[in-house]
Amino acid sequence: MILFEGNIAAGKSTTGQSLAESKLFGFIPEPVSLWQNYQLPSGKVVNLLDLFYSDPHRWAFTFQLAAFTTRAKTWTEILACDNHRMVVLERSIFCDRHVFAKNCFQSGLMTEEEWEIYCQMWGFINGQNWCAQPDLVVYVRTPAQVCYDRLHPRGRSEESGITLEYLQALEALHEEWLHSPEHPGYCLINGKPVHVLILDGEQRWTTEALEGLI
Numbered sequence: 416m417i418l419f420e421g422n423i424a425a426g427k428s429t430t431g432q433s434l435a436e437s438k439l440f441g442f443i444p445e446p447v448s449l450w451q452n453y454q455l456p457s458g459k460v461v462n463l464l465d466l467f468y469s470d471p472h473r474w475a476f477t478f479q480l481a482a483f484t485t486r487a488k489t490w491t492e493i494l495a496c497d498n499h500r501m502v503v504l505e506r507s508i509f510c511d512r513h514v515f516a517k518n519c520f521q522s523g524l525m526t527e528e529e530w531e532i533y534c535q536m537w538g539f540i541n542g543q544n545w546c547a548q549p550d551l552v553v554y555v556r557t558p559a560q561v562c563y564d565r566l567h568p569r570g571r572s573e574e575s576g577i578t579l580e581y582l583q584a585l586e587a588l589h590e591e592w593l594h595s596p597e598h599p600g601y602c603l604i605n606g607k608p609v610h611v612l613i614l615d616g617e618q619r620w621t622t623e624a625l626e627g628l629i
Contacts, residue, residue: 416493416547417503417629420510420593421555422585424565426616430555430625431503437622440629443492443571445505445596446485451573453481464573479516479533483508487540490547507549509604512537514588522584541605549628552602552609554593557616559586 417440419427428444435442450464467478486508493502512534519528559582566574593602593611601608612628614620 416549417551417553418507418509419503419505419553419555419590420507420514420547421616422557422559422562422582422589423574424562424569425557426565427555428506430553430614431505432619433620433622434503434625434629437626439626441502443489443502443504446489447571449485450481452479457540462573468573468576471519471524476518476526476529476533479511479519479525480536482515482538483511483533483540486511486620490502490595493547504549508537508541510592512544513592514585518584518588548604548607549609552604552611553595553629554589554611554613556589558611559583561617592621 419431431442431444434440447464451462452460453463454460463474463478463481466474486506489504489525493504516525516530516533516537519525520527525533559579561579562582563579566577594613595602598608601610603609614628
């Protein structure tokens with residue numbers, strides 16, 4: 416079971432699709448479409464991704480709760496696969512906690528109370544052993560400036576207001592979590608070391624090259 420982590424527009428989807436083409440790996444993409452068409456219990460459908468980027472101070476806490484719960488649900492897809500070691504998951508609940516939600520708190524988009532509630536809920540669900548320990552984390556490491564340059568060509572309207580500063584903040588937290596000098600070659604997930612494979616996100620990876628590394 417492999418996690419693909421990295422900044423926005425780092426190249427995770429492209430790289431994951433290359434692996435999927437080999438037929439040796441299953442690839443479960445990030446549930447972006449669910450956030451764009453999020454159905455509330457009332458039946459109302461809202462675009463949470465657009466709400467967050469349009470007014471992050473108002474919607475950061477709401478969006479992070481929704482992102483976390485939808486990511487947790489994708490693990491049922493992983494458990495349904497025959498060979499868990501051959502499944503690639505684009506981002507994870509661990510990235511939500513250590514990068515995106517943490518950035519919301521550190522940048523003032525979440526209050527201290529909201530951050531504590533988020534961590535409490537995250538810890539409870541993660542503590543139920545619903546989300547299994549990954550075998551490998553692949554960090555698609557792409558400079559923030561390169562990610563910024565890629566954003567507009569991919570045409571996701573909700574992302575039009577993303578700033579370079581925001582991507583740089585996410586980059587710093589990815590580095591802290593996955594490329595720390597304190598833990599060379601691995602990261603800690605639930606207190607346990609997991610090997611981290613770093614890919615150059617500026618390079619176009621062939622299926623054959625990826626298979627050889629993973």
